[in-house]
Amino acid sequence: MQERLVDRHPEVPADQLVAQMVPPPMFDEVSFDSYIPDPKEPSQAAAVVKAADFADRVNQIHKAAGKKSLFGKKKQISGAGLYLDGGFGVGKTHLLASIFHSSPAPKSFGTFGELTNLVGALGFNNALERLSANSVLCIDEFELDDPGDTMLVSRLLTELSARGVSIATTSNTLPGQLGEGRFAASDFLREIKKLGAIFEPVRVDGPDYRHRDLPPAPEPTAPELLAERAAAAPGATLDEFDALVRHLSTLHPSKFGALISGVSAVYISGVHTVTDQNVALRIVVLADRLYDASIPVTVSGAKLDEIFSAEMLEGGYRKKYLRAISRLLALSRFEVSPA
Incomplete structure (x- = not known):
């Protein structure tokens, strides 16, 4: 059975929060x-x-x-x-x-x-x-x-x-x-x-080095193909977008890192533009944790550069949203190893 992030309910003891404050793995050797x-x-x-x-x-x-x-x-x-x-x-x-x-x-x-x-x-x-x-x-x-x-x-x-x-x-x-x-x-x-x-x-x-000489946002994957790719990738998760954002609302942002711990790749179906600021900010945190862990992201539905509304991209959190898009696009270009 395909693993889902929505089935995960991580707990992070408070005394571990200081101990885990170290650079993301991609910056271990810099x-x-x-x-x-x-x-x-x-x-x-x-x-x-x-x-x-x-x-x-x-x-x-x-x-x-x-x-x-x-x-x-x-x-x-x-x-x-x-x-x-x-x-x-x-x-x-x-x-x-x-x-x-x-x-x-x-x-x-x-x-x-x-x-x-x-x-x-x-x-x-x-x-x-x-x-x-x-x-x-x-x-x-x-x-x-x-x-x-x-x-x-x-x-x-x-x-x-x-x-x-x-x-x-x-x-x-x-x-x-x-x-x-x-x-x-x-x-x-x-x-x-x-x-x-x-x-x-x-x-x-x-x-932005993540966009230097790189193509624009990739076309979303067909829904049926998305499930096939998720099933072929060991340690991958497959979630429906609305179900995932609802699940995120039940978790403290400090747990988002534990939520994706051990995941090899994240597949999300039915991605669409969000207009709720609370939802958007949770996506920003998730994008940060995924980027820190270098976890590839593949989606169906809307393109990843369309995940935040035009109105949001002109608002007070513009820089957060642009950073999230930049990171998600970088993750969408990572190669996922098949089984």
């Missing part, structure tokens, strides 16, 4: 040396230098913070901050993972959503204490979706920085523009400025 800057984009080479320098500072700060003063107390040294800003697919996550690999343990790496999920699961004080021992906290795809996140993240990062934890992030939005288009950012300008003061912004320009 380094500053393995980043290949585009010669047409000088900001990329400059960003590699800045990121490597930041990693050196992380090591120096962590070493200094561990030393005791003449009075037997550990020195209070503030952490450093780096904010890698740029478009999709220009290698920001590669650089962020390189910072992680170059920094001393303990250290943590996760998306912005995973960080807020961690705080929600552990509670603010518990999460703060667990992360305070870190040399660095690496946050991928930093973004503010609502006022609650603004206040929460501002307080958390400010306190961590004061305790000597260095913070590196990637984003598609400059610090001063966080939250723009999503809520009344002007009402939270003080908090946003406070966040911006923690970081040194570094721009990384360039075209």
Whole structure:
């Protein structure tokens, strides 16, 4: 019988959430040396230098913070901050993972959503204490979706920085523009400025490498052929689109990674354009977890670049949706090994 994601009901103990905050498998072996800057984009080479320098500072700060003063107390040294800003697919996550690999343990790496999920699961004080021992906290795809996140993240990062934890992030939005288009950012300008003061912004320009010299979204697979391909791929799952998005609504986003654990390929039938924002944002999280795990995606129905409505692509979450499309298209081009 064909396995389905909707039949999976994963449980992730809260105490494992910190332990699993590491770079995705595709970034296990990356380094500053393995980043290949585009010669047409000088900001990329400059960003590699800045990121490597930041990693050196992380090591120096962590070493200094561990030393005791003449009075037997550990020195209070503030952490450093780096904010890698740029478009999709220009290698920001590669650089962020390189910072992680170059920094001393303990250290943590996760998306912005995973960080807020961690705080929600552990509670603010518990999460703060667990992360305070870190040399660095690496946050991928930093973004503010609502006022609650603004206040929460501002307080958390400010306190961590004061305790000597260095913070590196990637984003598609400059610090001063966080939250723009999503809520009344002007009402939270003080908090946003406070966040911006923690970081040194570094721009990384360039075209999305996932789309360089690649064809447009592939044509959807015929429904009957989709089932055949799913059956022929060991470890693959086959789900109906509406049933899958309903199932996602029953799971906390922190469980989406466990949902696809061990899956070799994902097949989805009856894909269509979504107009509900909550559904769309869950698809974004699922796309991120699938991309992190390099799991091929094959669909029937609508093309993957039509999954979000035109209105959504012009709204406040535009960058999230475009990132999700970019990642889904990359996954749709992966080869699936038959039985």
